[in-house]
Amino acid sequence: MRDPIIIPTDEGLFCPAGDFYIDPWRPVPVAVITHAHADHARAGSEHYFAQADSLPILRHRLGEQHVFSAMAYGEQRRLGQVTMSLHPAGHVLGSAQVRVEHDDGRVWVVTGDYKRDPDPTCAPFEVVPCDTLITEATFALPCYQWPAVEVVGEQIWQWWSGNEQRPCILFTYAFGKAQRVLAALAEHTDRTVYLHGAMLALTDMYRDAGVNMVPTAPVADRPKGHDFHGELILAPPSAAGSPWMRRFRNASTGFASGWMRIRGNRRRRGYDHGFELSDHADWPALLRTIRECGATTVLTTHGRSDDLVRYLRECMGVDARALTTLYGGEDD
């Protein structure tokens, strides 16, 4: 058997033939970044390759002192004995799958985080044929099947427009999900949405990249004691229960996440509303992607890999294995 093209190491996924790492969690000489979420893009490496749209965000998050090489989707780079290229993953702005073709003809693809659902804030997922696929498996159970994003956008709008007497606080991750919500709301309204400070810079970057969203304004711009009733406020989940929340009296709260598909998750976290909006592949999308890319071997990362691995082996006749990684998996 030939050596694997990508192997798990203490630093992260490593390509020995090309001498680079993919989304390493420790500083390395060369890092290829699938996307700018914190569990995939960490500071301290010497040289970063990343998709061009994600560069402003990476610079903002990792610091200007790092060395970055921007790549367009489909652009090829020779690294050692392999050719590396990035392809749209549909997860967030600038998110990419990493395609690695060895000189011996084998092709491996690392999906990073991805989804197949439509999302106007980033380039749509592209199927990349390969021999071995390293896929995420955050929501790898058949109970995860996302409703259409228009339906969820409509639900959020109904909730907001139906709550005239109370502020509506929607918790979303600051990068990706928040902007997707703002874009979905543009279908319904041009009212201004108020943002928590952690979302301002990222939302500006999305606007700079040409993404159409409803108007936004910082919560902090409103005078002290401002009454937010009838307004929609977006905030990261970490703001829930913090002193920042005190300015919103009697608020109705919601959380936009794939985890909200399970009632127990929503109730445990104590949100009034759960909106099923995920930036990850659901169960049908995972299976469809594995089928369409034609991989004969599938390696899984994140979350609930065991069940997916067993299903692929027993029901789809695909050679599958779980890789141990440090990717979050909980955030969505």
Next chain:
Amino acid sequence: MQAFADLYAELDATTRTQAKLDALARYFKEVEPADGAWAVYMLTGRRMKRLVGPRRLREWLVEATGLPDWLVEETYQHVGDLAETISLLMENGEVRPAVEGSLAQWVEYAILGLRDLEEEQRKTHVLEHWRGLPRQACFLYNKLLTGSMRVGVSRGLVERALATLSDRPRALIARRLMGEFTPSGEFFSQLFDEEHREERDGQPYPFFLASPLEGDPSSLGDLTEWHAEWKWDGIRAQLIARPNGIWLWSRGEEPMGGRFPEVETAALTLPEVVLDGELLAWDADVLPFSQMQRRIQRKTVGENLLREVPVIFMAYDLLEYQGKNWRDRPLEDRRTALEKVIADSADPALRLSPMVRGTDWEALASLRAGSRERMVEGLMLKRRASPYRSGRARGDWWKWKIDPLTIDAVLLYAQPGHGRRANLYTDYTLAVRDGDTYVPIAKAYSGLTDKEIQQLDRWIRGNTVEKFGPVRSLQPKQVLEIAFEGIAPSPRHKSGIALRFPRIARWRHDKPAEEADTLDQVKDLLRVYGS
């Protein structure tokens, strides 16, 4: 049915009591009485006889989805609720029409209608609904099929909503909702009738529940205002004696007729009266609760068991006397009447809970310290001037329990919980050391804070040795202090010991597993306190 599904969604989407109350009142106002009756029936936690068991439903789900059975099982463990799992797996992306028909029609046709069908037809029927209902309705349909319908609405909230709507006292509504009833339009309409109607005869009054006394009893003021008695460790019961019958009710509103024949026979010696008290296994003195348990489990009692474990009714309050409601009179007066009633009866199966006297709080405290030897749980403190209230009204009745026994045990297995705790490891099996190995001693589900649960959940996922279905065996590292109310020998447990009401008192971060308690130490406890 759609209106009920909407109500359910509304109740589920808020944690604010007032919003729930408003939603309930609005629903009860708008729907047909028959629907209202079914809604009350289900929201107060009553269950229909189950027509299809969960095992069967899982088989059908495997068949309907075409997924392997292990994957359906894993998914169920992840979701933590069978009704919800079905509704999620049977969703296929198509938009399904809203549900027609009233709740009552639904229950009659879609649920109770299954009664008369053969197994194979039942399946066809159920699968049709799974394939046709939108998710929320499908979820509710499955809840109806499987029984309980918990939605964060307490029984008290339903009572309040009905009381607000009808402008009747909540106590009256509460009383009419006690015990068993047939959900019908007539029943629902009668809930709102005036008090003077002849109420059903065997209906119990709502129980008055004591609150735990935290801290020092001297905060209650002058001892002379208080009446103290033992906190008995049996089954709380209400005994109704009327010219046309005897009724015995548990605190959970289960009718207990036929299960304690000696008490019912004894009650024939009573005048027309309603008593509150405790059923206790008794042979010259109170018997250990483990003896009582032998009686609890039986719906009918054989002669041998009747002889071995006789049960008495330890009376401590009087709610109705000679056809009059006495609940508003002060405890002192009720007590005087109760003493007379019990003395006149003279039947040994009816006893009067004796008053515990102490010159001051300290004297009572030292009497309380001897509770375990007397096989009682501590003291009850009741305000002499207080009426017999309903539910958990604070202030007049306090339970002053003795501190529980504790041991330090090691976390050995964990399993995910259900409902709110779905997908979180919250069901723990705890063990004590026995030489080089660990022997399970108790299961515990409660006691940690949400934050600790999250923390322990993460630890469990990272320190799993093996998985057996949903159960994970763990590195024996974490020490949890468990508190419990009693200890008894048990041939059914590997350790030979059963703990009563075990729960987690605290997480002993400071203690390594090697310093947890041993089986021998637990056996010492059994020798001292065992029963």
